[in-house]
Amino acid sequence: MNEATESGTRDGLELVYxxxxxxxxxxxxxxxxxxxxxxxxxxxxHCACVLALAAAALAVLVARDPEPGTAVEMTLxxxxxxxxxxxxxxxxxxxxxxxxxxxxxxRALVDENGGRWITRDTDVxxxxxMLPRYVETPRLFVLLTARRxxxxxxxxxxxxxxxxxxxxxxxxxxxxxxxxx
Numbered sequence: 001m002n003e004a005t006e007s008g009t010r011d012g013l014e015l016v017y018x019x020x021x022x023x024x025x026x027x028x029x030x031x032x033x034x035x036x037x038x039x040x041x042x043x044x045x046h047c048a049c050v051l052a053l054a055a056a057a058l059a060v061l062v063a064r065d066p067e068p069g070t071a072v073e074m075t076l077x078x079x080x081x082x083x084x085x086x087x088x089x090x091x092x093x094x095x096x097x098x099x100x101x102x103x104x105x106x107r108a109l110v111d112e113n114g115g116r117w118i119t120r121d122t123d124v125x126x127x128x129x130m131l132p133r134y135v136e137t138p139r140l141f142v143l144l145t146a147r148r149x150x151x152x153x154x155x156x157x158x159x160x161x162x163x164x165x166x167x168x169x170x171x172x173x174x175x176x177x178x179x180x181x
Contacts, residue, residue: 012111013170017162019100025093027155030135030142032089034181045085052078077140108156112172115143115154126154130175135181141174144181 032038056074059067069120099104111115114127129145131154139159145152158167174180 012109013161013166014171015028015108015110015156015170016105017108017157019103019159020107021093021097023155023157024058024097024100025090026094026137026140027142027153028096029089030140031144031153032092032121034135034148037150041088042085042118047076048081052081065101106160107148108160109158110170112173112176112177115156117154125126132178133181134174135180136171142151143174143178 004157052074056071056078059070076082100150105119107118108115111141114125115131116123116125118124126143130152132143132146133144135142135144139157141156141158143154143156156170158170161167161170
């Protein structure tokens with residue numbers, strides 16, 4: 001990438017931003033929504049909950065000898081399945097945020113070749129072939145790998161841009177090099 005100018009690089013844009021848990025959480029949720037297995041996991045957890053609640057109801061209402069202990073266990077297991085599935089994005093984001101936060105402020109350089117993310121201890125360049133899709137949210141651009149199994153993503157917070165007008169410039173770079181999801 002070339003030398004930086006006032007609001008970006010000569011051929012692209014520069015973003016400078018601190019790690020923020022809300023942004024990491026949003027990026028993780030976007031990544032999960034773009035995967036097949038996430039929908040299957042949530043559907044399975046909710047179905048398991050319904051089945052557990054049905055078993056609990058049968059244990060109390062249909063059995064000759066109602067078993068309230070079994071009903072409570074089944075209810076708790078069903079609720080636990082849903083809670084585990086629903087807490088997964090938060091737990092993933094929190095774990096990722098702690099790692100990112102330890103690196104301090106991030107600097108991202110985005111141009112026609114791809115993106116480069118620089119922190120205290122890392123310097124990673126990723127070409128567009130690895131991030132061929134993106135999702136725009138009100139606060140972020142989330143860059144996604146082609147695999148729909150959940151591997152790999154990067155995020156670019158709009159707040160990291162020096163000038164609010166650069167959001168349109170960044171969107172234009174992404175539109176030329178990546179497909180909007």
